[in-house]
Amino acid sequence: MTLDTLYQVNTPEGISLRLSPAGPVVRMLAWIIDILIRLAINGVFFAALAFFGKTGIGIALILSFILEWFYPVYFELYKKGQTPGKKMFNLYVSMEDASPISPGASIIRNLLRFVDFLPFLYGFGFISMLLTKRFQRLGDLVAGTVVLHKSLNYPTIEEDKTKAISPPVALNLSEQQALIRFQQRIPYLTAERAEELAQIATPLLLKNSSENSIENKQASSRLLGIANWIMGAKH
Amino acid sequence: MNLNEITANIRLRNPWEAIDLGFSMVQKWWLSIYLPLALLTFGIASVLYLIFPKGNVWIASLIFWWLKPLYDRVILHILSHKLFNDELSTWQVLKALPSLIWNTGLFQSLTFRRFSLSRGFNLPIWQLEQLRGSRRSERQSVLHQIAHTYAAWLTIVMVNIEIVIVISLFGLFMLFLPEKTANDFFVGMFSNKVEYERWIDLLNYLFYVFAVTLIHPFYIGASFALYINRRTQLEAWDIELDFKKLALRFETLARNLIPALLCVFTLSLLSTSSPVAADEVTNVDPNSEIEVTEFLSDERLPAESSKQVIKETMLTKELNDKQTVTYWVRKDTAKKPKNDPDKFSFADFFEPFAKIMGFIIEFALWILVAIVLFLLFYFRDSWLHLFNIERKAKKESYQAPEVMFGMDVRPDSLPDDIISESRKLWDNKQHRESLSLLYRGALIRLINIEHVQLKDSFTEGDVLKHSQKKISEAKHLFLDNLTNNWKMIAYAHRHPTNEAMEQLFNTWVSDFAIEKVLSDLESNTSKKDGSKDE
Structure with missing residues (x-):
């Protein structure tokens, strides 16, 4: 606890x-x-x-x-x-x-x-x-x-233009929320830190292909795509 | 630093909530904090007291206060280890003291950084990040961007709470003293007449040391939590933790996927019930359990008992607040459903009677309305003035009274020469009659010549007051004099002296009984013309 x-x-x-x-x-x-x-x-x-x-x-x-x-x-x-x-x-x-x-x-x-x-x-x-x-x-x-x-809401951010990607495996609630928070907080993070965070989550991204690692800058944008999909964007 | 070991829930908080988290940390880990801290503070305090006894205790307090940054470092040392799940014994903390003194920028904190408002917030940069020079100042300015205001307010508030606690302890002590002693003590304290006794000094000192020991961990805890929150914001620690959990789950899932599938396959071949299989799968994957569920309750009631709870809740007052609201609705006669013609209906049978009755009642009501209207019109005088004040003034045509205070005030009741008649009566010792004649003459003059609207209900004073605005000052002065004399004789049976009476007779002629034209020269011409016509 x-x-x-x-x-x-x-x-x-x-x-x-x-x-x-x-x-x-x-x-x-x-x-x-x-x-x-x-x-x-x-x-x-x-x-x-x-x-x-x-x-x-x-x-x-x-x-x-x-x-x-x-x-x-x-x-x-x-x-x-x-x-x-x-x-x-x-x-x-x-x-x-x-x-x-x-x-x-x-x-x-x-x-x-x-x-x-x-x-x-x-x-x-x-x-x-x-x-x-x-x-x-x-x-x-x-x-x-x-x-x-009083609980404060996060500031709503502009709609993300990244193409929505459906997650390869069903995600549980806290994982979905983590991805959404990642999307919301990305404007406040440095690009390096965002990528570093995204690299941590690579097992999720590797799931649907046979690749072993993801190129630089790729992981965060793919996570953003999944986050977009969770948020309801389907294209 | 291993984030996985962190013992506080990492989430993005608003800074005030972060400060509260610091308070919770101290509440939870109080024993590990206060034990070594109290040893340190009370140790230092006793040494200081031994060095500066008798009258110089204030120097000991000052030095004790000045050394606060040292206690800061010890508290932060304990807290930071606790936060990452590292238990320190009191002995370990005390052993770490030398390194805390030499490696944490204590010298600067004790000198030119002593009065920094964000010193608690900055401390982790010195002590935990071990940054110095330009790197430290860059780091600090980044961290300060949002958090500095809060850090400064935190310092201000905590200093105040510390003072409040010291005075409160003193006040509490005073509450338990007998009243006399407390009074003497107060007087002595503020007048400097009584010399401070040594025990009072010691008590003050002890209270101060106690308050610092009590409050300081909360200050450092809150500062540290504020620092952690700022870093969480900058580096998204919360997301990192969640992503690590996610990665772990998928790695184990990938590793166990094939055995798990095989397991399910074989089990289903053996036609065992599926729950066992489900159990099997969850056993394989223990990491899928979520520690902190965001919106679902940790402990959920079983269906039957939750039904019971819902029923009870639905019966509570808040959900059963019924109100009866009465209001008029227009009868929609067109939509009235027609009764079945075959069926005998009581209502149908009586409908003609009802209609006749209705007509009669309606007619009676209209008559009533007409009567009320007529009565209202007939008695309009008794109620109309309630609504219209101006009307009242307009309506009232003035009628000069004929009798006032039982005196005949018609003009033709007067003798031709009032003065000589009155003089005659006065010389005859008929004082009352004489003055009465004079006063009557004055009233008649006021009514007929000066056009003062007197009423028969007026008293002498009313007459005087009412005529003040209408007649000249000299005339009013005379009237005042006359009224006084008249009142004296009429109600007190005291007659004026002969000289006073003589003066009245004279002023009657010179001041009062003169034409308006002459007396009111200063008033406007139209008025003059009007009075001339009379």
């Missing part, structure tokens, strides 16, 4: 969802963005309401209280689990089984910030995140929630 941050959630249909919990570094940066936004809003509240004397300050204090405690709750419930800071870093909050966060869980999770914040600036929160596999702070553990990375 190789090490990874991922964990799996199995649906009854037999599909496993691979979820990637987010660690303290990126979460701290997202939190800083959020606290800056809240500071700015609070500044506006106080500046505007200061004109109304003590009453105004009182109202501003109430508003800033509501903002402090329900800002995350609002965004988690109505903006797909993403506060602006989390959105900036492609994070979102969800239940541990990847279902959308429930109102109760969101409120618990954010009320318990108070505990995570102790003794100083999320001291307990950090320790909790360092100790748990899914990087959960205490609020997350109680509410059964987790902060996840």
Whole structure:
């Protein structure tokens, strides 16, 4: 079993969802963005309401209280689990089984910030995140929630012009995926490295002929052809 | 470096995920990391404490902090061996110390590269790739292209987390102190009145050493993972691993193809069941098993129990959220299916009655509507003003009141010469009557000559307020004075002095009872003309 941050959630249909919990570094940066936004809003509240004397300050204090405690709750419930800071870093909050966060869980999770914040600036929160596999702070553990990375798609690349070649043997899923990834990543690799990688896969290419090795530059383009075939090009 | 031995899942991650992988590494291999590291850090810390005791502990902390690159090297040494499945004992790590000190550019890291924001990320180039000079800087610039921002943010965040942990430890300690002691301690700390006690210094120092020991492996782990991820990106390690697996599978397949076919052939000749043959084939080819399945679950439920799970899932609230929505739909009479004529139908039998009833009810409803409309029209005055405020002002034609506060305010109720009449009453000691006459005269004047629209519901104050905009300042001043005096006598039974009364009589003539033309010289001419006509 190789090490990874991922964990799996199995649906009854037999599909496993691979979820990637987010660690303290990126979460701290997202939190800083959020606290800056809240500071700015609070500044506006106080500046505007200061004109109304003590009453105004009182109202501003109430508003800033509501903002402090329900800002995350609002965004988690109505903006797909993403506060602006989390959105900036492609994070979102969800239940541990990847279902959308429930109102109760969101409120618990954010009320318990108070505990995570102790003794100083999320001291307990950090320790909790360092100790748990899914990087959960205490609020997350109680509410059964987790902060996840939103999976990012690879940039789609231009259609490859290489002639599609049908693979000589049936390929299993991970092999097909490796070939597709090879095709997608080739723009980011040096030509030498691409060829070097392709040479590793020569047993696949040798299968349909009696040749013993493949000429330089030939292997990668033939692999690309097979990848094209897997992607659906049939000519 | 043998990629086949790698113990972490190699895939292309986004840099933040790579940092998280570093954290997971430390979580998984904590014992092999922290044991030698703690020996090293606490060893160094104790030596430093012995050298700089009493009041100079801050120098020990500073040197301990400055030596961080040394701990970096030890942690990376352990991590890199662990990543390629090489177990190191604590003793082996400590034995490697001299080579880590001399062969990893430690001197530069401790001097002019000490403040580099990406020092954790750069370390593998020095220590693992062993590059120096221009080759190192070229290599570094290639690796930095995408990863540098993340490496720098990582350093900044980790330094902050370290500080947070130190202060948190201190805060935790304070939480357990009795309140009085904690208070005194705080005051002493910030006012410098109380001298630092030695144990506090030691405690601070210990907390710092502990925090560095705790947090630093995470920093180096994350930096290392970021470095690995960048190289995976550049060199497609993940693809290399998959291609190697693929090559291995096809080589064994080619080697075993003919024996396997023969095997299947003979077995089928012996008419054994095919599953055995299938088993045979899979046994021949163990490498076809996929370790990491991308989208299929590792453990799949058998059909019966999965049916049960699906049933349960389909019963959950999320999938059974039924809502009743009520809305009006137009009756499509044309499409109404005709009833079978042969069959007696209750509905058909009653249809004429239903139609008559329907007609009557409809008629009654129309009458009701007509009555409602009529009533609305008849009582329009009582509700129309609710909608139209302007209308109200237009509609109201002003009618001068005849009686105010029980006083007759018709003009012909006044004597010809108000002043002399009032004077006579005053001299007769009929103070109330005198003032009442004067005030009445003033009201009548306001209504008829100044055209102030007074109402019978007004109080004295209302009159005063209402007339302010309509009459000149001098007149209003007089009215104010008169009203005050009148109120005093009417409600408090206090009459003004003779002088005050005399002044009222005089100002009546000089200020109040004068033509508008003279008093309102400053106001516009049209107004003047209007008042002249009166």
